[in-house]
Amino acid sequence: MGKRKLIIGNWKMNFSVKQAVNFANKLAKKTIPKGVGVIIAPHLLALSEIATNSLKDSKIKVAAQNAYDKDEGAFTGEVSMPMLRGLAKYVLVGHSERRHIIGETNSLIRDKVASAVRSGITPILCVGEKLAEHESRYVNQVIAEQLEVGLSNLTGEEIAQTIIAYEPVWAVGTGKYATTEDVERIIKKIRSEISSLYGGEVGQSVRVLYGGSVLAENANQFLQTPGVDGLLVGGASLTIEKFWPIVMAAEDKTKQAEKKDVRKK
Numbered sequence: 001m002g003k004r005k006l007i008i009g010n011w012k013m014n015f016s017v018k019q020a021v022n023f024a025n026k027l028a029k030k031t032i033p034k035g036v037g038v039i040i041a042p043h044l045l046a047l048s049e050i051a052t053n054s055l056k057d058s059k060i061k062v063a064a065q066n067a068y069d070k071d072e073g074a075f076t077g078e079v080s081m082p083m084l085r086g087l088a089k090y091v092l093v094g095h096s097e098r099r100h101i102i103g104e105t106n107s108l109i110r111d112k113v114a115s116a117v118r119s120g121i122t123p124i125l126c127v128g129e130k131l132a133e134h135e136s137r138y139v140n141q142v143i144a145e146q147l148e149v150g151l152s153n154l155t156g157e158e159i160a161q162t163i164i165a166y167e168p169v170w171a172v173g174t175g176k177y178a179t180t181e182d183v184e185r186i187i188k189k190i191r192s193e194i195s196s197l198y199g200g201e202v203g204q205s206v207r208v209l210y211g212g213s214v215l216a217e218n219a220n221q222f223l224q225t226p227g228v229d230g231l232l233v234g235g236a237s238l239t240i241e242k243f244w245p246i247v248m249a250a251e252d253k254t255k256q257a258e259k260k261d262v263r264k265k
């Protein structure tokens with residue numbers, strides 16, 4: 001059986017607490033199709049209320065957008081992975097906005113990934129190249145380094161449970177998106193890089209998503225691209241009208257894959 005597609009809505013720094021909770025309450029009323037995992041990442045002020053109340057009885061899971069790599073102590077303004085325990089099942093790590101606006105390095109990202117795993121939270125490690133790297137064909141090296149360093153404190157078994165999101169930096173929030181040929185090629189590269197370091201089984205088990213200007217209008221093409229296990233959605237996750245058709249497109253793809261499986265038997 002194929003893997004269930006994952007659709008992750010990254011709300012970024014949007015909504016007041018009240019707006020975020022109202023939105024989550026609306027989502028909680030939706031029936032989640034069987035073949036899709038839906039995850040939302042609200043800002044930290046709203047996360048606790050959404051996790052313990054709005055989505056308590058929903059199949060929609062909660063992700064944090066970020067957390068620090070240290071467990072506790074004198075780190076003003078930070079929130080640790082252990083603090084997210086029982087609230088967030090997932091955490092985004094190394095999102096391009098954190099890498100390139102906040103200045104997070106591969107080694108900090110590595111420590112955050114390890115801290116998440118130690119705390120029982122699944123990291124969603126974001127990787128991707130900047131426009132200049134894309135144009136100068138450095139994509140493979142950049143992504144290989146992000147993966148090699150980012151995952152280096154985990155065992156193969158732990159990596160098989162993590163999620164990788166391929167998000168070309170130039171496609172995030174810009175309305176531009178990668179071609180399906182590029183997405184297929186780079187995701188293949190991601191799996192082969194992980195396979196060469198940790199074995200083929202790990203490379204195949206790890207879930208890899210595409211993100212970068214995903215909309216209901218282009219979701220299908222990425223969902224049917226070989227190797228893509230789901231989508232990380234920013235702007236289009238901010239309204240039900242834009243987000244839900246993406247969830248339903250993923251359900252269709254899972255159903256089609258199941259039908260193919262049955263025919264093969």
Ligand code: PGA
Binds near residue numbers: 010213214
């Ligand atoms: P976007 O954001 O869909 O608005 O491009 C994607 C992301 O930041 O994960």
